[in-house]
Amino acid sequence: VDDATVRRDFEEFARDHWATLMSIAVAVSGSRPEAEDLVQTALTNAFVRWRKIRRDCALAYLRRCILNANVSRWRRHRGIELSVAEPPEPTFPEYRRRATTDIDERESLLPTLRALPVRQRAVLVLRYLCDLPDDEIAETLGISVGTVRSQACRGLAALRAADLRPQGVPT
Amino acid sequence: MTDDHFDDEQLEDALRRELTSWRVPYNSTRADEMISAATSAQVRRLPRLAAPLATAAAVLTVGAGIAVFAALRPVDHAIPAGGTTSAPPVAPDHVVCAVVRPLPIGRIVVGPNISEPPARVQQRLVRQAERRAHLQLRVARREARQVRSGTLRPPEASVEPLPTRVTLHPVPVPHIATATCAVLPRAGCLHASAKHICTVVVRSASGTALPPVTPVRAAPSPRPTRR
Numbered sequence A: 001v002d003d004a005t006v007r008r009d010f011e012e013f014a015r016d017h018w019a020t021l022m023s024i025a026v027a028v029s030g031s032r033p034e035a036e037d038l039v040q041t042a043l044t045n046a047f048v049r050w051r052k053i054r055r056d057c058a059l060a061y062l063r064r065c066i067l068n069a070n071v072s073r074w075r076r077h078r079g080i081e082l083s084v085a086e087p088p089e090p091t092f093p094e095y096r097r098r099a100t101t102d103i104d105e106r107e108s109l110l111p112t113l114r115a116l117p118v119r120q121r122a123v124l125v126l127r128y129l130c131d132l133p134d135d136e137i138a139e140t141l142g143i144s145v146g147t148v149r150s151q152a153c154r155g156l157a158a159l160r161a162a163d164l165r166p167q168g169v170p171t
Numbered sequence B: 001m002t003d004d005h006f007d008d009e010q011l012e013d014a015l016r017r018e019l020t021s022w023r024v025p026y027n028s029t030r031a032d033e034m035i036s037a038a039t040s041a042q043v044r045r046l047p048r049l050a051a052p053l054a055t056a057a058a059v060l061t062v063g064a065g066i067a068v069f070a071a072l073r074p075v076d077h078a079i080p081a082g083g084t085t086s087a088p089p090v091a092p093d094h095v096v097c098a099v100v101r102p103l104p105i106g107r108i109v110v111g112p113n114i115s116e117p118p119a120r121v122q123q124r125l126v127r128q129a130e131r132r133a134h135l136q137l138r139v140a141r142r143e144a145r146q147v148r149s150g151t152l153r154p155p156e157a158s159v160e161p162l163p164t165r166v167t168l169h170p171v172p173v174p175h176i177a178t179a180t181c182a183v184l185p186r187a188g189c190l191h192a193s194a195k196h197i198c199t200v201v202v203r204s205a206s207g208t209a210l211p212p213v214t215p216v217r218a219a220p221s222p223r224p225t226r227r
Helices: A003-029 A032-048 A057-076 A091-096 A110-114 A118-128 A136-140 A145-160 B010-020 B029-041 B052-071 B118-151 B191-193
Strands: B095-099 B168-170 B180-184 B200-203 B216-217
Touching: A003 A032, A003 A057, A003 A110, A003 B029, A003 B191, A032 A057, A032 A145, A032 B029, A057 A136, A118 A145, A118 B010, A145 B010, B010 B180, B010 B191, B118 B191, B191 B216
Parallel strands: none
Antiparallel strands: B095 B180, B095 B200, B168 B216
């Protein structure tokens, strides 16, 4: 297979799944610019090894690249103070204080989800955004099925602990 | 619903709805930019052992450079005249005292601080004098109590008073042929610690020539006389 064919194949695959990869990256990173960086890193890594990647596993490979890049980004930037022009999402107390009475009118789950550990966030995103079964999530993340379930349970418990009360319940 | 919280099903539905709402619509311009950037990057996968081999080569290079530098570095602590061994290099705050050969008085070369005893030595001498004065006072009080009780006859003559200041006297230099080497914390310590000052060559760390100074030591403290 010549280089032009490989390039054409890769470009076609990347265009088909670009939106999916960006959605996953936005969900795990929480911001659009960081998501673009993650996808760009994943695409570059995948293109270098595109000859060896099976087409039926290519999407899983790219998902894994994005999640690993997100972990690397978290390790690289943890503990570093980032200056922003505007205040970020509200913190947990403010989030609870601003919780409305209707679940549909509630504020976004984004701050709560971003506060979760990286692996729990990845498990929840793969389960509820990509609708992957637990065994495929385990294969993507390189962990066991039991770990997937425990991480999902802890993530949901953390979301519940954010005191998101339904209608009629006083805060 | 459990208690006053959403149950798992509600929470899962809300989370799924939330995540789905984050879906990024396809942007052909941005996608083409990212894909072209990924395909145009001239990134080639390095061999698996490239990074460890590069690290090992860097470490060996630095080590070899240090070894060559140490081998070619001139020795700055030469052997003194008539000596048998060279003084080890020490920190600038230290001096090296090396006994090399019996020599007549006046050939003792000491560090730059030897002309005036350091403040630490002076403080020690003052403390010794204070301890002696305190001991003399205690002895005098005890003797006074014994005189009052009749167990001790009063002294006939006055006791020679103890010196409140320790005087320093010159010490003759005996001949010691054994070669020793000692590192003193300061040049002034040579006064109080060396009992037998002999042919001592004290060199500073920089190896500069130092003026000769007569060695001295503390005078023996007189013992209080008792009857």
